[in-house]
Amino acid sequence: MARVKIPIGPQHPALKEPESFRITLSGERIVETDMRLGYNHRGVEKAAEERTYVQDVYLLERVCGICSHSHSTCFAQAVEEIAGLVVPPRAQYIRTLIAELERIHSHLLWLGVAGHEVGFDTLLMYSWRDREVVMDTLASLSGNRVNYGMNTIGGVRRDFTREQLDGLLKVMDVLEERTKYYIEVATQETTLINRLSGVGSLSHEDAVSLGAVGPTGRASSVDRDVRRDDPYAAYKDLSFKVITDTHNDVYGRTLVRVLELMESYKIIRQIVAQIPDGPVTVKAPRKIPAGEAVSRYEAPRGEDVHFVKANGTDKPERVKVRAPTLANLHSVSKMLENNNLADVPITLAAIDPCFSCTDRMIRVREVSGTKSEILSWESLRLFGIGWYLERGVDFSALNARLTRLEKK
Amino acid sequence: MAWPLFWITVFPGFLFLCLFAWAMEYVDRKLYAKLQNRIGPPWFQPFADFVKLVSKEEIIPTEANSLMFKLMPVLALTAVLTAFMHIPLWSSKPIISFEGSVIVVVYLLTLPTLAFFLAGWSSSSLYSTIGAVRTLTQLFAYEVPLLLAVLAPALVAHTWSLGKMVEFYGAHPLLTLPNLIGFIVALVALQGKLERVPFDIPEAETEIVGGTFTEYSGRLLGLFRLAIDMEMVVGASLVAAVFLPFGFSLGPVAGFVLYLVKVLFVVFLLALLRTVTARLRIEQMVEFCWKFLAPAALFQILLSLVINRIV
Numbered sequence: 235m236a237r238v239k240i241p242i243g244p245q246h247p248a249l250k251e252p253e254s255f256r257i258t259l260s261g262e263r264i265v266e267t268d269m270r271l272g273y274n275h276r277g278v279e280k281a282a283e284e285r286t287y288v289q290d291v292y293l294l295e296r297v298c299g300i301c302s303h304s305h306s307t308c309f310a311q312a313v314e315e316i317a318g319l320v321v322p323p324r325a326q327y328i329r330t331l332i333a334e335l336e337r338i339h340s341h342l343l344w345l346g347v348a349g350h351e352v353g354f355d356t357l358l359m360y361s362w363r364d365r366e367v368v369m370d371t372l373a374s375l376s377g378n379r380v381n382y383g384m385n386t387i388g389g390v391r392r393d394f395t396r397e398q399l400d401g402l403l404k405v406m407d408v409l410e411e412r413t414k415y416y417i418e419v420a421t422q423e424t425t426l427i428n429r430l431s432g433v434g435s436l437s438h439e440d441a442v443s444l445g446a447v448g449p450t451g452r453a454s455s456v457d458r459d460v461r462r463d464d465p466y467a468a469y470k471d472l473s474f475k476v477i478t479d480t481h482n483d484v485y486g487r488t489l490v491r492v493l494e495l496m497e498s499y500k501i502i503r504q505i506v507a508q509i510p511d512g513p514v515t516v517k518a519p520r521k522i523p524a525g526e527a528v529s530r531y532e533a534p535r536g537e538d539v540h541f542v543k544a545n546g547t548d549k550p551e552r553v554k555v556r557a558p559t560l561a562n563l564h565s566v567s568k569m570l571e572n573n574n575l576a577d578v579p580i581t582l583a584a585i586d587p588c589f590s591c592t593d594r595m596i597r598v599r600e601v602s603g604t605k606s607e608i609l610s611w612e613s614l615r616l617f618g619i620g621w622y623l624e625r626g627v628d629f630s631a632l633n634a635r636l637t638r639l640e641k642k
Numbered sequence: 643m644a645w646p647l648f649w650i651t652v653f654p655g656f657l658f659l660c661l662f663a664w665a666m667e668y669v670d671r672k673l674y675a676k677l678q679n680r681i682g683p684p685w686f687q688p689f690a691d692f693v694k695l696v697s698k699e700e701i702i703p704t705e706a707n708s709l710m711f712k713l714m715p716v717l718a719l720t721a722v723l724t725a726f727m728h729i730p731l732w733s734s735k736p737i738i739s740f741e742g743s744v745i746v747v748v749y750l751l752t753l754p755t756l757a758f759f760l761a762g763w764s765s766s767s768l769y770s771t772i773g774a775v776r777t778l779t780q781l782f783a784y785e786v787p788l789l790l791a792v793l794a795p796a797l798v799a800h801t802w803s804l805g806k807m808v809e810f811y812g813a814h815p816l817l818t819l820p821n822l823i824g825f826i827v828a829l830v831a832l833q834g835k836l837e838r839v840p841f842d843i844p845e846a847e848t849e850i851v852g853g854t855f856t857e858y859s860g861r862l863l864g865l866f867r868l869a870i871d872m873e874m875v876v877g878a879s880l881v882a883a884v885f886l887p888f889g890f891s892l893g894p895v896a897g898f899v900l901y902l903v904k905v906l907f908v909v910f911l912l913a914l915l916r917t918v919t920a921r922l923r924i925e926q927m928v929e930f931c932w933k934f935l936a937p938a939a940l941f942q943i944l945l946s947l948v949i950n951r952i953v
Contacts, residue, residue, distance in 0.1 A: 240768055248848040262924060351848050353839050353921025359678035425840050425920040575772070576923045579848040 237265065240575070244273050248351060248579035251589040255582070262574045267567040274590040282553040287313055287387055287522055290550065294540075295381050297555060298591040300343065303329075303336045304533035305540070305555065305591075306385040311466060312529035312542040313387050313550075317522045323468070325389035327509045330468040331402075332376065332384050334498045334505070338409065339368045340534035341491045341498075344586050345416060348488060351579040352429040357419065364412045371405050374398070389515025399506045406499045413495045420488050430485035434569035434581035437482055444565040447558050448536020449494065450585045453479045453486035460532040472504050484577075484584040521548045533558050535586045557591035649727070649737050659726055663871035664688040666909050670874070673913040688871065692864050700860030707764040714761035715858075715865035721753035722872045729879045730808050732898035734890045739805040744796055747804065747880055748789055754873055755781050755835065758844070761866070762854030773853025776924055777837070777844040783931035784834035784841070790939035791827040795884050797946040798953075804883055811887035818887060820949055824942040825885040827935055829908070832877045833915055834931070836870065840919035841927055878908035 238259045244252040252273040258266040278297055282290045295306040307329055314321060321329075342365040349357030369379050375398060376382035384390050420426065436446065441454035451458060459476040461469045477493045479486035526543040536558030545551040562585040569581050609617060622629065649655055667688040675682025702708055728743045728750075730736040736743070755777060762774025796802055798817055799810035811818050834841040845853030852858075855866060882904035889900040922930065 238768070238772075240772070247851055349920070353842060353846060353848070354919070355839070356678050356917050357920075359680055363679055423918075423920070425922060428922065428926055429920050574923055574925070576843070576846065576849050576921075 236260075242578055242582075248582065249589075250347075251587075253587075253589040255578070257570070257575070257578060259575055262576065264570050264573050264575065264578070267570045269563065269567060271563070271589070272593050272595070274593040275595050276590065276593070277595070279553050279555060279594065283550060286520070286548045287518075287550065290553065291385055291387065292381075292383065294553070294555065295383065295385070298533075298557065298588050299380055300340050300588065301336060301533040301535060301538070301591075302381045303332050303384065304531050304538050305557075307333065307467070308529045308531040308533075308538050308540040309542065309553070310385045310387055311531070312527040312540050313522060313544070314518075315527040315529065316525040316542065316544045317387070317519060319388045319516055319518055321389050322513045322516060323510045324393070324512045325514045326468040327505055328390045328392075328394065328514060329385065330472070331394075331502060331505045331509075332372070332382055333467065334501050335368055335372055335375075336382075337534045338495060338498050339365055339372065340586070341495050342368065344491055344534075344583075345488070347583050347586075348430075348484075348580060349426075351583045352426065354423075354426055354429075357416075357426070361416065364409065367405060367408055367412075371402065386515060386518070388518035389513070391515070393514045399509065402502060402506055406502055410496065410499045413492060413499070417492050417496075420485075420492055427485065429577075429580065430488055431481065431483055433484045433573060433577045434584055435483050436565050436569050440568050441482075441565065444568060445561050446536075446565045446585075447561045448533070448586075449487055449490045450536065450562045450565065452477060453490045454482045455480050458537075460530045460537050464530055466529075466531060468505065471508065472501050474501050484580055487584045521546060522550075535559060535588060536561060555591075555594075557588060559585065559588045559592040560594075563587070563592065650723075654726065654731055654737065656723060659723060659872050659875065660868065662905075663868065663875045664692070666875050666878070666905065667871045669906065670909055670913050673910060674917060677914070677917040692868060695859075695864030695867065696861050698860040700862055701857075703765060703767065703857050705766045706857065707766075710760055710764035711857075712862065714757045714764070715862045715869060718754040718757035718869035719865055719872070721750045721757070722869055722876050725750035726872070726876045726879070728804060729876065729883055730805050730890060731879070731901050732890075732894045734805050734808040734812065736805055739803055741806075742802045743804045744792060744802050744807070744884075748792060751835065751873065751877060751880070752781070752785060754869055757869075758837075758854045758866075761858070762844075762856075765854075765857035767857050769850045769852065769856040770854055772850050773844045773856065776850075777854055779924055780834060780837075780841065780843060780927060783928040784831040784935070787827050787931060787935040787939040788831035788835065790936070790943055791824040791831065792880070792884055794824045794939070794942040794946040795821050797943065798949055808883060808887045808890050812891055814953075815888065817949065817953070818885065820945050821885055821942065823938055823945070825881070827939045827942065828881050828885065829911055829915070830935060831931075832881060833912055834927070835877060836874050836912070838912065839916040840922045842921055843924050843927060846921060874909065874912070875905065878905045878912070881908050 240257050240259055242255040242257055243249050244254045254270040254273065256268040257264055278293065282293055285293055291306050291310060294309045295302045297305045342361050346358040346361040349355065349361065372382060373379045375394060376384050376392065384392060436454050438454050438456065441451050441456050446454065446456060455478050457476060457478050462476050474497045477490050477497060479490050481489065522544040524544055524546040526541070529540045531538045538558055539556040541554040542550050543552040566582065566585060570578065573581060619629065651657060668683065668685050672682040702711055725747050727737045728747045759774045759777045762770040762777065796807055799807045801807055801810065837844050845855060855863060858866060882901065886904050890897050892900065
């Protein structure tokens with residue numbers, strides 16, 4: 235059969251963010267996947283170097299719309315380590331609480347997206363309805379639905395009353411009941427299981443060698459979870475199971491996520507029972523002493539790593555963000571091998587991708603001897619015009635019209 | 643001369659079918675929404691959608707075969723409308739009735755699917771082509787079970803005319819009961835014909851964008867949408883006439899009201915089916931149709947032959 239190259243992206247209904255996958259098909263079967271990243275580069279790391287540490291907490295919170303608390307906590311932890319700050323235990327617990335609520339809303343969101351990708355819109359509508367419960371809770375606790383603004387260097391910005399914390403128990407009961415229903419749906423609905431099992435297989439060996447993290451790795455029985463292996467915040471005081479699965483496919487990833495939800499409810503109940511009294515913040519210096527630190531954090535999508543280098547001023551010298559999606563993207567082309575075209579959306583969705591968090595620009599220094607150069611804004615513009623001219627796209631008429639309009 | 647024109651254009655032809663199709667689309671969408679815990683569209687939404695599409699610019703790709711591209715929506719619409727003329731609505735006498743009308747209706751209901759295929763193929767876009775191929779693959783899977791399921795009751799009634807079938811079952815209402823398997827097979831196959839979840843593989847939005855209709859816009863897309871709505875009504879009417887042939891002797895008004903109720907019932911079942919399932923893959927769909935649906939339909943035929951012996 236003749237081979238067809240089909241573009242999934244940069245603009246495609248299955249992708250919520252622009253990213254390009256060129257898929258070579260033989261009939262309906264995938265032969266090869268060519269991935270192109272970088273459509274979403276926002277220059278967050280550079281921007282972080284231009285801002286003070288406190289401003290960076292808010293900037294890095296906006297790296298991701300869904301795991302916003304993950305990134306700000308991860309950054310704050312690194313800075314606190316450099317500055318030698320000891321975060322009060324109550325603040326640690328509050329950070330953990332918000333982190334788990336965030337995991338719940340992220341996993342419920344994922345469940346709905348997965349349902350939509352396999353054409354099961356009823357699951358999307360149901361799980362997003364229930365996600366509203368946790369979104370409302372987050373809004374009532376922090377004042378915001380997505381970017382919570384809870385963290386600051388040295389602690390958290392808000393304290394919760396006993397009533398607020400006790401109210402959480404009721405919310406957990408509601409969510410737990412709903413999640414049990416989803417576990418039932420995921421393990422019993424025939425058409426759903428047909429679409430998920432055996433799809434996007436990633437063997438344990440491949441998962442290890444390609445460095446899959448989070449639920450993607452754990453579904454291939456990679457027993458890794460930063461919360462347990464390198465406890466941060468309050469996780470060392472809390473007991474929970476790390477869910478792994480041996481299915482190695484999208485079905486396994488679904489099971490891991492729904493079962494992790496149950497663990498999150500357990501964790502939140504423990505937090506409400508155990509949270510100590512005391513202050514929620516320590517005073518942080520404006521200027522952070524020179525030093526560097528790496529901070530790890532188990533975001534809903536997997537391990538998030540931040541590297542911060544301080545130089546003694548009030549601005550960081552370097553901030554490096556490694557979002558979990560970047561670690562999981564390598565395994566995607568392995569997962570897609572020998573699958574059907576129909577399985578591309580769900581396989582992509584199964585790593586819970588967040589492309590805008592992932593895209594970075596790297597300048598590679600040429601070793602071969604060709605001179606590398608840094609272009610000024612103007613020469614970059616001219617280079618762009620020339621690049622398009624070579625490919626037969628001429629903007630000069632349009633530009634002339636624009637200048638005319640501007641003059642008027 | 644005036645009457646046929648009235649039948650074709652006003653009742654039960656184009657105008658009535660349009661309104662009924664929009665009403666049924668509304669019912670279907672509203673039910674789907676309610677079952678999913680949503681509010682759903684207002685009653686005029688299908689009509690508003692149609693008006694919006696019709697008033698928009700239509701873009702024909704330069705690569706596409708312009709004549710085929712424009713002709714296919716009209717062909718689909720005409721075929722469905724013609725099929726409707728053969729279906730008994732309020733009495734056992736449809737507008738057009740002759741020995742063999744069952745076969746003609748099934749044939750006419752296949753034409754829209756072929757039109758979808760040709761439309762997708764002649765738009766010569768990548769997504770449309772894949773959608774078109776899937777449409778055709780799917781056609782070979784559900785068409786045989788559907789035809790077999792509809793033929794089984796005809797075997798018992800000893801006639802190939804829909805009108806006479808309805809008369810026969812009106813006289814022997816108990817004989818409709820053994821056709822239950824055929825009814826279920828026909829419903830599932832109809833879902834496939836209408837390309838709805840779990841068989842919406844040809845237009846799976848998350849995989850191949852709009853499938854067959856990716857390149858369609860404006861008036862032509864509006865006509866296609868209308869044709870699909872009408873196909874749902876005509877398909878439901880066919881299933882209702884063959885498997886629920888009650889109340890045709892009650893007089894025109896009561897018979898017509900009963901007909902509306904029956905179509906509503908079938909549409910309800912179709913909406914329910916698409917609420918509780920996920921989209922299948924094309925090879926899963928073909929496997930399901932040949933492994934389960936076709937044998938079930940064959941069993942129904944066998945049952946009809948046995949009944950023929952006994953009665």
